[in-house]
Amino acid sequence: MNGRALRIGIKRGWAEHLQLLRNRRELITTLIGTAGLFALLLLWIGDEQVKGTTVSSGMFMTTGFLAFTVFSNALMTLPMALAADREEGTLLRLRTVPGGIPAYLVGRAVTLLCQIAVQSALILATGVAVGGAPLPHDWPALLWVLLLGTVAVVPLGAAIGCLLPGPKTAGAVLGLPMMGLMVTSGVMLPVTYMPEAVQWIAQAFPLYWQGLGLRAAFLPDAMLAAEIGGSWRLPYVAAALAAWAVIGMLLAPVLVRRVTRRESGSRLAERQLTAQAS
């Protein structure tokens, strides 16, 4: 990638981020969908305590929602955006332009990171204000877990986005597994509430590890009573997230290249016809 593509890509990502912020409906959905719902949940059960610990569920849920924000933006919002860009011809448009595809990918990444940053800040602010969540006691852990957790899921999301036929299918295909992981991965309820088989499955996915890492950064050791093995297992967090990052980075370039190379006017027309028919 050359410097020009990188520079235009960053500008492009920022422009699309501002478009999201200016879009009133999008803004209200984000505000109510993340901060609003979260605040209600905190008011409802935030004062309870996680069983067997002295940690309030408000504190617990703040870290869980933070992890889920990164996860859902990368694995739901990003694939849907990629699928929509293909269906509307955005990807093809950039393909007609010299250096357009690298700039497009940079732009998508920038928009995504901006969204994650805005929503994480909202969740954290709501958690502190309404849920009585503490500020993190381990800032370095917060930073590396957030960064590594993002790198673990963004390439994966890009890869998934390339495999989906269209944005409508994307919602249908991704919605249910996302909900399932949200419930089982220990971000809404402590993972030790789950049957052991479910615990094993949850530990195969990056959401559990990201949540665990964030709890390590925020919560007192009193929480360990409700964690698997009674430990923060930070080396495992690093290893699991890194493994997912590697898988994503191996898959994404191959799939992205395949999808962008195949993009052409007649394929665009076919897809739009199929989308209209369904």
Added chain:
Amino acid sequence: MSAAVSVRGLRMTYGTAEVLRGVDLEIRRGEIFTLLGPNGAGKTTTIEILEGFRNRSAGEVSVLGSDPEKGSDAWRARLGIVLQNWRDHNKWGVREIVAHLGEFYDDARDPDDLLAAVGLTGQAGQQVGRLSGGQRRRLDVALGIVGRPELLFLDEPTTGFDPEARQEFHLLLNRLASDDGMTVLLTTHDLVEAEKLAHRTAILAGGRITACGTPAELARAVQAPSRVRWLEDGREQAVTTDDPSRAAWELHERFGGPVPGLEIRRPSLEESYLELIGRAA
């Protein structure tokens, strides 16, 4: 100067279906060239191969001196592309997207001049998604030429236009081509459009170029046989011939004077074209 586009023996096969069976084309620099043919004749396939979006099965292709399959970014910067189905960048502002795509080129057109040229100055601040169909298509043309391309591809640019919008669009293309010496290749299934707009036209039917030339040359090349009718022995007689004048003269000789009910019917260019593509299919 070498040709803008040169194609020899281009073949394209999808599975067992042969879409292009040896297409030869030569497009000169600075001309408006139309590729005319019925739907499904392989126009879009041809243009996508020239644009470098699709790999051919066989044949030689050179576009601005390069093989499109190996086209570099520098080569791509010399092309402009306008497709049929774009609905992209709907949330961007009109001027914003023109300026954004211009940044990819070294010598891009000024966004405001460009919007004035395509008649979208009044919509500069509007969202792309709120444009009418005709405005959207003019924006697509603006985005196609923002990088001052040497060669512009237009795939069925006026599909769905009303006659007035089509007329305006033709004027716009003529102006752009004559001002900048840009070569234009457009596909259409509309003979009238090809006749009006193009310096030269090639007819693609049944996977081959069946005729190619200026509108007048094309008319001669595709001219279907005329029908000569007359009355003889109280019955209507008719012959089909490529030389109706000779047939009429022979009739006059035979009758030794005026021929009763003589009628010569030359098919219109459109009827000739329809017969031609009917034969090729």
